[in-house]
Amino acid sequence: QVQLVESGGGLVQAGGSLRLSCAASGRTFSSYAMGWFRQAPGKERECVAAIRWSGGTTYPVDSVKGRFTISRDNAKNTVYLHMNSLGPENTGVCYCAAGQDTNSEEYWSQETEVTVSW
Secondary structure (H helix, E strand, O other): OOOOEEOEEEEEOOOOOOEEEEEEOOOHHHEEEEEEEOOOOOOOEEEEEEEOOOOOOOOOOOHHOEEEEEEEEEHOOEEEEEEOOOOOHOOEEEEEEEEEOOOEEEEEEOEEEEEEEE
């Protein structure tokens, strides 16, 4: 069992940055793939970034490439999402997830809100 606790959301002005953190319990964190998901108002939840146990990363959403960076610190059982140049279109609730591989999420964090205002 893996428990995920997310932090770092909040209100930011357009053009600003936020860093989300997701701390995982359990000794097998380093073997899990981790992903960050976003659900904008009225839209489906989508994966914006994922990182494998090996450190390989993917960014399925074109609009975040070059602006968002996912990273992990296995010594701290934590995965991060650095978000730069935020715009109002990035407003939504965010989650982190863990699974045996990307696209196979087994565990989810609570949601955290990200609000980007002009």
